[in-house]
Amino acid sequence: MIFLFLSCNEPAKINIIYPELVITESQLDFAEVKVGESKILPLSLLNAGAAPLRISAIEVSDFQEQYTLSFSDQEIASDELSILDITFTPSDFSSYDTSLKIISNDEQFPELILPILGFGGDGPTPDIETSQTILDFESTAAGETQTLYFTLSNVGDGDLLISSTNQTGSGNFSIVGDLDGQTLGPQVETGILVSYTPQHELGDSGALVITSNDPDEETLQIDFIGNGGGEDTYPVAVIDCPNIVESPTEVYLSGASSSDPSGQILQYNWSIESKPTSAQSSLSTPTDSQTYLDVDVAGDYHINLFVQNQDGISSPPAECLFYAKPPADIHVELSWEEEGSDMDLHMMNQNDGLFSFENDCCWCNPNPTWNTSDSTANPILSTDSSDYTTPETIDVWNAEDQDYHVNVHYFSDLGVGQTTATIRIYLSGVLVGQYNQEMNHNQVWNVGFIRWSTGYFIDSNIPPAAYEGVRSCL
Secondary structure, eight states: OEEEEEOSSSOOEEEEEOOOEEOOOSOEEEEEEETTOOEEEEEEEEEOSSSOEEEEEEEESSOTTTEEEEOOOSEEOTTOEEEEEEEEOOOSSSBOOEEEEEEESOSSOSEEEEEEEEEEESOOOOOEEESOSEEEOOOOOTTOOEEEEEEEEEOSSSOEEEEEEEEEEOTTEEEESOOTTOEEOTTEEEEEEEEEOOSSSSOEEEEEEEEEOOSSOSEEEEEEEETTOOOSOOOBOOOBOOSEEESSEEEEEEOTTOBOTTOOOOEEEEEEEEOOTTOOOOBSOTTSSEEEEEEOSSEEEEEEEEEEOTTSOBOOOEEEEEEEEOOSSEEEEEEEOOTTOEEEEEEESSSOOTTOTTTEEBTTBSSOOSOSSOGGGSOEEEEOOSSTTSOEEEEESSOOSSEEEEEEEEEEOTTOOOEEEEEEEEETTEEEEEEEEEEOTTEEEEEEEEETTTTEEEEOOOOOEEOOSOSSOO
């Protein structure tokens, strides 16, 4: 507790302020975790009092080898939040119910007890199932399109992750949509559309091979038959594809390993199937055997390549899926929708101080000096944008154990009016949050703050408010 003595020719008054530890959870339930594997649950510790909250000890009463704690803040300021990570790693098929004890200077609850539940087991297991393993399109005239579908189900009790798909055979079969990277929850079913557009009167054959985390059936094949089926003499498209690149960069893509069984010369057709919403990426030479992709923002990219031989027979698409990773410790990206509007990204080392020269990294102060001994620990406005076609970004290459506050200012609208701002937060190259907010001209959106010591971004949940201060750096 802290004593405040107040006097003005009156008897002394004593105001006492206290810390107050607040935990919203009534218990931590890890449920079933596979023996030998780990699961992490975060616990938010909030100081709702007016005095600093001092944590003197955090411990579990039993099973200390199975439960490990990660917490660095021994003192939590008023109205501040800290995250305690609890990791559960069962070593046997058994129950590991225990309790967590937090000892602090909270006057009302100096020892707070929280139940922890968890047990070791086989773990939730996915189980892939399909409605049919053959799609027969029977008779389809050249140039016409027929569409059939099959269902893909997860009949297990764990999440089913589709890690990749591979289409083989004729390119006259097309998969509608993309299964790669999709997750089906327990007892969830989805329908997959397959279209067939023959270019000749001869038959066609093809297949789709689905790879998942089903422990008993790692791959599942669906065969396609059109007009009675065809021979296995189709061109094959191949992409030399990276898994991860650092953005921004230019990615070299080669289809030189593509082939035709009859040795015919191939034509190439590259396409961008998907890219991050704010990306302006394009392919340099979409009809050559090799091309370059301008990767301008972080996120997931999906590139397809079709090849066609001199007889007009096409391959199914070869897929290249890769992740563009920002190399900085902290990478914040702002994009918006409306042409004519201009939004600005701000990063501060405290909760207020917009346009303060010492504290605010923004368009008029692109590289403030927060740390004089290590310039790479200071934020830098890597990309400054005045229109919606290019995102605005701030990077911190070597983040320190402090808070980084993120704000957006709707600087000018040129009559556009309301528009939607999108913030993406990357920590150590991983997207940890994406937030969308409608804003009006001259509003400020306090998005939240990054607490680097815990590796979390805390969303403020505060709506935008009109800004009445100066609009340039002091």
